[in-house]
Amino acid sequence: MKVYLDNNATTPVDPLVLEAMLPYFVDKFGNAASRNHSFGWEAEQAVDAARAQIADLIGADPKEIIWTSGATEGNNIAVKGVAEMYADKGRHIITQVTEHKAVIDPCNYVGKHGYRVTFLPVDRTGLIDLQQLADAITDDTILVSIMHGNNEIGTLQPIAQIGRLCKERGVFFHTDCCQTFGKVPLNVEEMGIDLLTASGHKIHGPKGIGAMYIRRKRPRVRCAPLIHGGGHERGMRSGTLNVPCIVGMGRAAEICGRQMDTEPARIAALRDRLKNGILSQLDEVFLNGHPTGRTPTNLNLSFSYVEGESLMMAFDDIAVSSGSACTSASLEPSYVLKALGVGEELAHSSIRFSLGRFNTEEEIDYTIERVVAAVKRLREMSPLYELAQEGIDLSTVKWGEH
Numbered sequence: 001m002k003v004y005l006d007n008n009a010t011t012p013v014d015p016l017v018l019e020a021m022l023p024y025f026v027d028k029f030g031n032a033a034s035r036n037h038s039f040g041w042e043a044e045q046a047v048d049a050a051r052a053q054i055a056d057l058i059g060a061d062p063k064e065i066i067w068t069s070g071a072t073e074g075n076n077i078a079v080k081g082v083a084e085m086y087a088d089k090g091r092h093i094i095t096q097v098t099e100h101k102a103v104i105d106p107c108n109y110v111g112k113h114g115y116r117v118t119f120l121p122v123d124r125t126g127l128i129d130l131q132q133l134a135d136a137i138t139d140d141t142i143l144v145s146i147m148h149g150n151n152e153i154g155t156l157q158p159i160a161q162i163g164r165l166c167k168e169r170g171v172f173f174h175t176d177c178c179q180t181f182g183k184v185p186l187n188v189e190e191m192g193i194d195l196l197t198a199s200g201h202k203i204h205g206p207k208g209i210g211a212m213y214i215r216r217k218r219p220r221v222r223c224a225p226l227i228h229g230g231g232h233e234r235g236m237r238s239g240t241l242n243v244p245c246i247v248g249m250g251r252a253a254e255i256c257g258r259q260m261d262t263e264p265a266r267i268a269a270l271r272d273r274l275k276n277g278i279l280s281q282l283d284e285v286f287l288n289g290h291p292t293g294r295t296p297t298n299l300n301l302s303f304s305y306v307e308g309e310s311l312m313m314a315f316d317d318i319a320v321s322s323g324s325a326c327t328s329a330s331l332e333p334s335y336v337l338k339a340l341g342v343g344e345e346l347a348h349s350s351i352r353f354s355l356g357r358f359n360t361e362e363e364i365d366y367t368i369e370r371v372v373a374a375v376k377r378l379r380e381m382s383p384l385y386e387l388a389q390e391g392i393d394l395s396t397v398k399w400g401e402h
């Protein structure tokens with residue numbers, strides 16, 4: 001058996017999505033910007049239908065949806081596009097330490113070009129403090145960018161409250177919703193969202209396509225383009241539209257919408273089955289992220305006395321992620337876990353299990369069996385675990401440099 005539990009990284013394309021895309025490669029290949037023949041109109045109609053499918057899922061007007069190459073580009077447009085467009089209004093941006101790199105890096109970029117960026121800290125569960133956010137907003141603040149569901153730890157930020165606060169203070173609110181778009185009900189009006197980014201391949205759509213919501217009224221938001229040439233997408237993102245992938249992402253969003261009442265609950269139940277199955281058979285396993293306020297797909301656990309990398313190798317038929325990111329030469333613990341205050345040892349022993357539409361109960365039970373056996377076996381070989389079992393307090397042991 002091979003089990004895929006890395007759905008926060010990417011998801012398989014749903015066969016229904018592929019089926020919707022296929023005609024747009026060969027038969028209906030028109031350029032959506034060709035206004036003078038039926039090939040173009042056909043493509044444009046398909047793009048407009050997909051725009052409506054995205055808009056429907058978040059309570060937006062289809063005119064407010066912009067196509068991008070993915071959420072990385074969307075986040076760049078939000079941060080750099082707003083920074084450039086509103087430079088005369090202010091030069092301060094607020095975000096948080098646990099954002100995806102696709103928000104952190106553009107923020108650092110504008111930070112090097114005359115803007116001030118505040119990175120809000122998070123608590124042990126991954127939540128920002130709303131009072132700290134309110135205190136950070138100044139007359140110079142133009143944008144608050146806080147993600148909805150965290151990709152590593154699953155924590156859900158209270159975006160409706162953040163949106164309300166931003167409205168009161170007259171600041172634009174952007175939210176990276178890659179991990180919640182199609183998985184958690186979203187409404188840009190009720191949540192006071194001005195800019196939102198989503199990605200096709202996180203919702204069983206194709207890779208290399210993303211959608212962005214950019215508010216058109218109350219207030220109107222404009223973003224300076226990153227890519228110039230032709231003025232497509234209301235001038236904010238030029239380039240010939242990727243019609244097959246757009247059709248695919250639209251269809252993927254539509255399927256998520258139709259299943260919203262049942263599917264997130266089914267996935268959350270599988271996720272809880274996995275958690276309970278592991279926790280009931282192993283001691284010294286810790287949940288990272290918020291205990292209840294988390295995305296339905298995400299389970300992040302730290303297994304004391306076991307290295308995440310070794311653990312992943314021990315069950316190589318199950319695809320997961322570890323809490324250590326292999327950056328260039330060194331194996332650094334995840335900056336997200338670090339920000340929560342998870343110690344280095346526990347960060348290195350963390351595993352992210354992330355579930356999706358095609359996971360079954362059978363797969364979860366198999367995973368529980370494999371994980372429990374692997375952790376027990378690795379712990380048996382761990383001198384640290386042996387010491388701890390003998391009642392020696394490891395925090396009092398002096399370790400050499402490492």
Ligand SMILES: *Cc1c(COP(=O)(O)O)cnc(C)c1O
Nearest residue numbers: 070071072100102151176178199
């Ligand atoms: C996957 C992901 C991204 C990047 O999306 P791409 O479409 O792959 O560029 C950004 N933010 C979050 C939270 C993600 O999970």
